[in-house]
Amino acid sequence: MLEKKTTEYERAVLIGVINKDQNEAKVTEYLDELEFLTFTAGGEVTQRFTQRMEVPNPKTLIGSGKMEEVEQYVKENDIGSVIFDDELSPAQQRNIEKQLRCKIIDRTSLILDIFAQRAQTSYARTQVELAQYEYLLPRLTGLWTHLERQKGGIGMRGPGETEIETDRRIVRDRITLLKKKLTKIDRQMETQRGNRGALVRVALVGYTNVGKSTLMNVVSKSEVFAENKLFATLDTTVRKVVIGNLPFLLSDTVGFIRKLPTQLVESFKSTLDEVREADLLLHVVDISHPQFEEHIASVNKILDEIKSADKKTIMVFNKIDQYKPETIDEDDLVTERTAAHFTIEDWKKTWFSKIGDRALFISALNKENLDEFRKRVYDEVRDIHVTRFPYNNFLYPEHLDFQ
Ligand SMILES: Nc1nc2c(ncn2[C@@H]2O[C@H](COP(=O)(O)OP(=O)(O)OP(=O)(O)O)[C@@H](O)[C@H]2O)c(=O)[nH]1
Ligand SMILES: [Mg+2]
Incomplete structure (x- = not known):
């Protein structure tokens, strides 16, 4: 790896x-x-x-x-x-x-x-900087004791304390400034989102490195940066996608991880608003990862924290091309069969019985089952569209060519 x-x-x-x-x-x-x-x-x-x-x-x-x-x-x-x-x-x-x-x-x-290393835009940098200062603030006390020991304590306490107080004030001032800056950007983003009109909004969510950007690229023919490292994407990209004449907005955003620092969840508020305001979530999962079920749980926990757990969701199990179940020898009567031995077919059965056709199994990289993916997304988006605009005369095609 x-x-x-x-x-x-x-x-x-x-x-x-x-x-x-x-x-x-x-x-x-x-x-x-x-x-x-x-x-x-x-x-x-x-x-x-x-x-x-x-x-x-x-x-x-x-x-x-x-x-x-x-x-x-x-x-x-x-x-x-x-x-x-x-x-x-x-x-x-x-x-x-x-x-x-x-x-x-x-x-x-x-x-x-x-x-911090990955933040490209000034918006992402501001969000990360705020999270870093929030992390640093309670730790400044530590620096002071460190300083005190270095300088030898007696007589240094006064200036030392002043120093740490000054540092704290600087950090607090910086936090206030960054928050103000973010509020301003948040408002701009809100207006931008408002200007997008009434299109149905679909958001890709999921653990980091599961293939969200890759899927975004194949579906929307865009070029969002994707690579085999964690947190390749920090900013949100929104693209207009048309499936079978039906336009909708698809967004790709920052990946989640176990124990995502709370400072980050808070300062990435606006980035996560894209998820919060979506009509439909596509929860992408890397089924080839041995801990994919834990990843699902971590993502659901964060969705809950940002009050998006009850949204309409399709589970998209990606990387089926790379999935390899552990095998048991026919003669081996000792090893217990666990989830690690499941085939893709076993997983399909498990999830179909849990959530019906809200589970999909694809490979974004090899473009496997993408027609089925498009069809499912189309059906969901159409349902939302119909509920939202009951009187419009949009013609939903009966037979779709999803190529
Ligand atoms: N084998 C295989 N690899 C895939 C598939 N989809 C994506 N990948 C690879 O997985 C890695 C991560 O893909 P990304 O699209 O960057 O993942 P992401 O979910 O956007 O990741 P972050 O932005 O970091 O959260 C890349 O190396 C992709 O080429 C797939 O279906 N099969
Ligand atoms: Mg990405």
């Missing part, structure tokens, strides 16, 4: 904690994702450390013995960043930094970093 290894990549180690909420297998999955995030941010993971512990160490999250092990490794292997899957408190971050003497990053700050 992480094929590229060049010297420009910063060397990093990952740290995960095994406890009653997350067993070893889960932590491995989480660290796989964290490694992909690290790769997206420009890092190369050279080692993973995990520790089994029921109660996290309040000082350094992991235990002191494990910390020494990591310290040794960091020293000997020219490590630039130590990345934790779990969120660190400001104090933990400070303590760990002091001991390891390299950059200490948690999942939230890693995601924020990728967003």
Whole structure:
């Protein structure tokens, strides 16, 4: 998966904690994702450390013995960043930094970093900057203690405190300014959305890297940036699409991820409005990913947070070309058959019985089953159209050529 290894990549180690909420297998999955995030941010993971512990160490999250092990490794292997899957408190971050003497990053700050790197437009940059300052503000206290120790405490407390207060004020002022700027842009965007007229609005949603932009491109013949890294898309693209003479708007937006930092959900309000105001959601899923069911749950959680969980939704299971079930030997009577052994046909049965024809199985890359996709979307959009304009005389074609 992480094929590229060049010297420009910063060397990093990952740290995960095994406890009653997350067993070893889960932590491995989480660290796989964290490694992909690290790769997206420009890092190369050279080692993973995990520790089994029921109660996290309040000082350094992991235990002191494990910390020494990591310290040794960091020293000997020219490590630039130590990345934790779990969120660190400001104090933990400070303590760990002091001991390891390299950059200490948690999942939230890693995601924020990728967003910052990826933001193309001034609008996306403003949203990310706001989220970063919101993340930084409670952590400024930590910097102060750090400063105090460096400067030797006595006599420095006054100026130190002033310094941190000044820093805080600067950050708060910046937050206020960014919020104002965003409110202004939000209003402009709202007007823009209002000007789009009464067309039915369809939004692509889903976990990051599932193929939303690829699908957008094949359906609308546009060229939205798609690549095999996380968060390729940050801005929303809206395209007018016509299927069987019926025009509607299709939007492609930022992908979701497990534990998407709340600061980001809040500051990406306007980007997510596109989802909130959509008439129909196309929830795209990468069925070839071993954790796709968890991805669905994470996406549904975020949809719930932005009050869009009850929207009309079609589940679009993508990447069927890449799906490979685990196989069991006929003679193997021990291995239990699990969801990992399901064929695409099994998955179809499961989902059709759950949500009927609101489930679709496609490959956006190989253009498999796209006719069926177009037909389903057409039917849904037409239904919405008919309800909205009961008296219009639009002629819905009986027989469609979806090519
Ligand atoms: N094998 C296979 N790969 C696909 C398919 N659809 C998309 N991909 C690949 O999956 C990767 C991610 O695709 P994108 O379209 O960028 O995914 P996205 O959901 O827009 O991702 P973000 O914008 O990062 O949230 C790219 O490398 C695509 O080429 C598919 O049907 N089959
Ligand atoms: Mg995309």
